[in-house]
Amino acid sequence: MAIDTKLAQAVNAYVNTTRMKGGMSAPNVPGDEPVGIQSDFSQLITEALDKARGAGYAGEVKSAEAVAGEADLQDLIVAVTNAELTLQTVVAVRDRMISAYNDIIKMPI
């Protein structure tokens, strides 16, 4: 539950940040292509984080059930592993995308 709210906040913060970035940098860059890339980028991040949030939520539900003695430890392990790996993937993709984004920003015009 704690992770869930944190993840939800993270998703909101991310969406806001990408929107702000898009609003700020859009006038500086001529052409439609960068805007298209930006919206795709934010969409990608949002979708990936949503997926991670879903996996994290499933993990939380399972751990709550396990604490109450309703779920098997094996199910809990699978759910938590799933959540952990999905979050790892999302973080890795985000880092990679941001570094790519930075490379484009640093590009001399």
Place this chain on the structure above:
Amino acid sequence: MVEIVNSLYIAASGMKAQSDRLRIISQNIANVDSEPTQPGELPYRRKIISFRNELDKTMGVELVKVSRYDTDKSEFGKRYDPGHPAADEKGYVQTPNVNSMIELVDMKEARRAYEANVDVIEVSKEMLSQTVNMLR
């Protein structure tokens, strides 16, 4: 990636099946001396567990499930003990058809099978992590 996540679920089903097996074995071991209290009563009968493969339609994989719990139909043991409250007219008491040695070997087998499934989970987790690390 979905394939490796599926293998997590398959291994988890194996772990569940083996822990159920251990539950049955522990019942047998605990009741190895459960004798009748009066003549005509039967002692503890050894329990057997059997497994079955089951197709999971959402994942398209074969999971392992417990198919049934049976009782061992073999004969009870006999011990000469005329002073026992459950002794028959010849002085014999029926004892459970549990052989501790067999149960211990079964337990080892369950433990090894459980460990194998844990290894599958560890390896698939590692493989996924390695793949994700390629992104970094």
